[in-house]
Amino acid sequence: MQFGAVTAATPSDGAAYDFTAAIATNAADLYEIEAADSDSVDQVTLEDDKAAASNGTALFKALVDDLGDATDTISSITVSTAGDKFYAVAYDNGDAYIYFLDSAKVVNDASVTVNEVELVAFIDTVTADAFASDANTAMRDLTDLDATY
Numbered sequence: 001m002q003f004g005a006v007t008a009a010t011p012s013d014g015a016a017y018d019f020t021a022a023i024a025t026n027a028a029d030l031y032e033i034e035a036a037d038s039d040s041v042d043q044v045t046l047e048d049d050k051a052a053a054s055n056g057t058a059l060f061k062a063l064v065d066d067l068g069d070a071t072d073t074i075s076s077i078t079v080s081t082a083g084d085k086f087y088a089v090a091y092d093n094g095d096a097y098i099y100f101l102d103s104a105k106v107v108n109d110a111s112v113t114v115n116e117v118e119l120v121a122f123i124d125t126v127t128a129d130a131f132a133s134d135a136n137t138a139m140r141d142l143t144d145l146d147a148t149y
Contacts, residue, residue: 004028010065013072017063025079033090046092049119056117076111079103096126
């Protein structure tokens with residue numbers, strides 16, 4: 001599994017957030033959006049993505065540089081190649097939110113729109129940036145323990 005960290009960016013309202021500056025999205029399985037790179041996360045609650053549609057509406061608002069009003073949001077996330085799919089983890093209020101991003105879910109292009117984002121997991125009580133590339137994170141493939149898994 002390849003990990004990537006999102007580099008700090010300051011996209012304005014309606015602009016795209018380029019994830020490819022750190023690592024090609026077709027080379028990473030999981031991107032970490034570090035707390036410092038979620039400029040407006042203190043004004044948004046990612047918990048909102050758990051309700052209703054479970055898409056990335058709150059995530060897109062958290063990534064805009066200045067959440068001047070409730071309608072401010074990024075327009076999309078730029079990916080390396082049309083059809084790229086990967087996971088992203090973001091932090092808010094001591095919790096981690098894991099999203100699946102699929103640039104071909106609606107339109108097969110090199111951008112992920114809010115309708116191409118799905119909240120797939122929520123981890124309660126996680127220190128922000130716990131999965132950072134320099135953190136000691138161990139992962140184990142469950143099939144190593146039980147081949148029938």
